[in-house]
Amino acid sequence: MSGPRPNACMNPIIPGWNPDPSCICVPELGNTFFCVVYSFSIFPGLPLYGSKDLIHWKLVCNIINRREQVPEIGTDRAQDNGIFAPTIRYHDGRFFVIVEYVTVEDPPTGFGLVFSALDPFDPLSWGNPVIFREPKGILDPDLFWDDDGQVYIQAGSFDQVIVQFNLDLETGISGPVKNIWNGTGGIAPEGPHLYKKDGYYYLLIAEGGTDLPHCVNIARATQPDGPFVPYEANPILTNRNTAEYFQTVGHADLFQDPEGNWWGVALSTRSGPEYRHYPMGRETILFSVVWAENDWPRLTSVKGRLSAPAFLPQRLDMPGTGHWHHEDELLEFPPKSPLPLHLVHWRFPPVNYISTSPTGQTHGLQLRPSRSTLTGSYGNISTNGVTLVARRQTSTLFVFEIDVKVPSNFPKGVEVGATTFVNEWQNVAMSLTSLQGAGSNSVVPRDGLYIKFQVNGKGAEPPQEHLDFIALPVEWANIQHIRFRIQATDYASYWFSTCPSNNENLDRSVPTVIRMVDNATLSGGTGRWSGCLLGAFATSNGMESEIVFAVEKWQYKNNGQVIE
Template sequence: MKVLTVLTSLFGAGLAANSTYYNPILPGWHSDPSCTQVNGTFFCVTSTFIAFPGLPVYASKDLVNWKLASHTWNHESQLPGLSWTTASQQQGMYAATLRYHQGTFYVICEYLGTPNGTVGVVFKSTDPFNDASWSDPVIFRPTKIDPDLFWDDDGTVYSATQTILLQTLDLTTGALGPINNIWNGTGGVWPEGPHIYKKDGYYYLLIAEGGTAQDHSVRMARAKSIGGPYTGYEKNPVLTARGTNEFFQTVGHADLFQDAAGKWWGVALATRSGPEYQIYPMGRETVLFPVTWNEGEFPIASTVKGKMSGWQLPAPTRDIPGNGPFVADPDVYDFPAGSTIPKHFLYWRVPKQGTFSTTAQGLQVVPSRNNLTGQMTPVELSGRQGLAFIGRRQTDTEFTFSVDLSFTPKQIGTEAGVTVFLTQFNHIDLAVIRTKCGLSLRYGAEAQSVSEPAPKSKTIPLPKEWRASGSMVRLEIHAGNRTHYTFSASRVGGDGQAIEGSKQVVSVASAKLVSGGTGNFVGSLVGVYATCNGAGSGTSCPAESGNAYFTRWRYTGEKQAISATEEVPSQLGHL
């Protein structure tokens, strides 16, 4: 692979005409983006499905340096009990729209997979940099997914949804008006993800079509009245990678917005897979493209590539409020007692209370009875009542992730370790486990609905000196190329450093194991977990299971793939 090491003149004085930047702007699992610009700051929301906290809002002043501002759904009491009723791996929060109107930010979304059907939600905030500012949702009951939010000039609020249905929406009560089927798209499957824009006397309707895989596309139509009739653009699709050899595939589910200078931009989801569509562990990511939208015409979108040339970017800055991390920043966390769990960490559903805490020994994880895969019944072993897993998105093609683990369980079968986690049915793990022979390393994977067979599990007894009282084990996941992960373990010395010569490579795993499969809507997380593998009763493990303690959590992005043959340093273009 060719590595680009010379920084393009991204921020120089000579950028009056065009700027260069790199896609994806939100790397890692950031699907179904919706964005807006308010007073020179750009805001985007993306889907989270059953992950929690849900619906992250990112902020940037330059379209390059993006900071996690808040999560719209950030405490369980906003939607009490909903998470634990959701059985499927890819239900939950689907395809939100973010809009700003008269001083208030709105995020409209739908939660799928509850016993009572789909739940429409509208969250509101006057301060998107503060989790606590997001309201409890106004509930509505849609019949289709992917809700848009649009205010007409007379103040009437509309929501458009899949297939493409238009209804008025009362933002106080959640009441929906009569259904009006305003457009059926151009004949492709799944016309969805609608957004409405009013410009030059027309209502422009943008939709996704063709499904969210390689036939994905962006189509547009327009009408003089919001209720139609809508006339499709004769040059549809406006944007697609369908039938091409582009590295960025599955391009679709777009949204359009203007910068402070009035220039138009678009965001969409895309997958860095090339036409082979075999290896894409980060799933669907957010890409940015410049748009030319002349008066009275349909917009013209630039083809999505890794290296883009577009309108002049705003001046680079990290001057963004809030305490969240920037997307491209490394993780350096030691979890001192009483410290806050990092804002970008995610759980798989709402966690059981008390499972995660920061202590004098680091991040304490109380093992769950259910393991990462779980089983259908009983429910307490399914993962639906608290999976003891916490992670962060894989945001780089090549990266190194490691943690130090202190773990001395007495219950046979209890384990704690690291994982590349796509869903409960697609993950790759390296753990310390108590066996009949003592503490051992266990490597294994779950690989459902992928072409790559799951590797055979292996258990390796820990060397005697590694099992000494107070010893710690460093577990590491390294992606040194686009196709494989290397799992290794080292003994940690009293100085907190890995002892030279102790590192053992346990296994190398294909990224195909966590590409698509049962998680074709999501993307891989890397993180830690603990489980007693079914011992105990109810949702509790036996006391002999002990707790796992993780310190020295490190994630460092190294390279980003931007084409089939090119990679750039992960920090390229970022402040």
């Protein structure tokens, strides 16, 4: 089922929370472009996208697809730790992705990972990574082979300098560290990439922090380790100090298409200089590049409508079973089927708490409530996991709906519903719950089913929190199915609603519970490195519960992008 096709000249090319992109073109695989992005604390992680025309992108694999590959995803409770910016490269018939698991504590305890695969479409081809634990305090590693086969790693560092070292990709043994460029004086020089062209080594970096001052700078040298001479016209790419809707442009990577034309990708937020409403976080944008012989690259400025001398012809012949970024979806979860590739969890979910129906039963996604909640209450959400299945919000305007079967034996204290989720400190949820009454003066005066609406914005700027319980309308008596809807009809707000559903047609004569939230609550703050997920969840709020909820319908409709 397809939604509106993307304009052939429109950014972002990979919408939704898809930051810090790194891209390559592989002629040996039918001139396919591959792009990998940062995934932080979600699982599966390191999504790998494929395209034949740079405009239509399909999720072809999740590089982190098994718990044993990076077990720390399931044991780290910090909101700011996780998988940061990757680099993808292709060398001697093999794909390599290098990345750092970053920890922000002092001293840092992060470590580097090198994944490799012969078949990028096969999740099992991406084996367990080679780990390198030295040097400490780095981020955004880059991978470069010189003509003599020597491997160089460039990385940002907590010391605010770009560093370089050699690395054995089979053993993880690293060589001495050398500082190679301090940048141009902006904060946070990071996201380096090294290229060799016309006898020069070009070092591309981001500076300014991943906020409004973000930019891309470049320097070059005649040796891979410098000394690097900066370009006098830096920055070569930025939207800072402009009124453009696309802001925070930076963290770029450059590559060539099959015709030899140069292109680049970078991250950007659709926030305007007001920088208040951008719940999808940092997205992947495309720009054209002119790079003449012996000259510096000239990068086209980033706007919603792409500008380029020519675009590649449309091609949709992409292998794999993943999701095209522009597609609508209607999921019914056939029995024993695997979850679609684009559905994710916050860290690792509880084992055997999320599945599709057993053979012979009605289609559905089965959710057993976790003790942990979306806010991390009642147990360690990292080690115990939370029952959450979600997808990225990939369009400004959308409708997301789930239909849930209501069990006749609904346990007290348990809840099931829909959420817009950024992290444990920034999320909004509407759910159905069974509560014990606390008297006429209480917000829960009597025993029964209630609609719970919770805004958890303690990590927002400024913090916002709200909790509301709504008694079920009398017309909802003997409810058997309930529909939760989250809708965005503009760039600044979410509408949450719920009412009974017979799983086929919504009865419009029955009252609907509706609430609205400003999506600034889910923009920036502690979630500044994340983006909004839309999903279904179930929690027992600290208790053990054997109940299993069935999500019998899941639908996402892309109603349009705001690009200016």
